[in-house]
Amino acid sequence: MANVTFQQEPVTLVGNEVKVGDTAPNITVLSNDLKEVTLDDYQGKIKLIAAVPSVDTGVCAEETKRFNEEADQLDNVQVLTISMDLPFAQARWCAAEGVNNLDTLSDHRDASFGENYGVLMKENRLLARAIFVLDSENKVTYVEYVPEVTTHPNYDAAIEAAKNAK
Template sequence: MASVTFKGNPVTLLGNEVKVGDQAPDFTVLANDLSEVTLNDSKGQVRLISVVPSLDTGVCDAQTRRFNEEAANLGNVKILTVSVDLPFAQKRWCGAAGIENVQTLSDHRELSFGQAYGVAIKELRLLTRAVFVVDSNDKVTYTEYVSEATNHPNYEAAVEAAKQAN
């Protein structure tokens, strides 16, 4: 399992670590309108999945804004941001931040995504910071579990991986 800290303290990640070459695990999360969303809903597309603890924090805010900006350069790549924030809060945040190129999804109900991708923090019931790229055949082509959850991911590597998978 990936070794991760949150504000310098080691945390326990639930679920299985996802590795490059793996078949992307399915999940069920909620869209901002409370409808269920699964991996299969974007089948046939390249997906960049940005995972954040909470949109209401500085690094998570910056990460989501950065991938929103990068979307213009990524062509047919669908960008998903997953957190345990409530769908209502995600919708409010997106409206205030002008986010239009990223779909925010809530894993608050079952931690389905968090456990499937090994990013659920047991002690905090949050998701750790991570980025995954899943190609149009549902193969994982890039993973980054950020070792300190309050740090930024490697944006350039994730964007390049999404371009290569496209």
């Protein structure tokens, strides 16, 4: 598993580490209107998935806003930001921040995404910061488990990977 820290303290990631070349594990998360969402809902699209601890924190907010800006310029790419935040909180935050070019999804109910992608932090039941790019057939083409959860991912590499995915 990836070595990850949260506020400089090591954390235990629950689940299986996802690697480039893997078929992406399916997930069941909740949309902001409480509907179940799986990868099938984005069939035929390239997916850039950003796992964040909470959209309502500094780095997560900046990251989500950055990907929201980039999403409008990506062809056939759906950007998903997944956190353990409640769907109501995600919807309220997106409305307040003008985030409408990506989907925020909640993993709070089952931790399906967290466990299937190896980003669920055992110590605090939040998601570690990570980026996954899946091609239109759900093959993993890019993975970044951010070593320190409170720092930013490599935006340029993730966006480039999404542009290059088929």
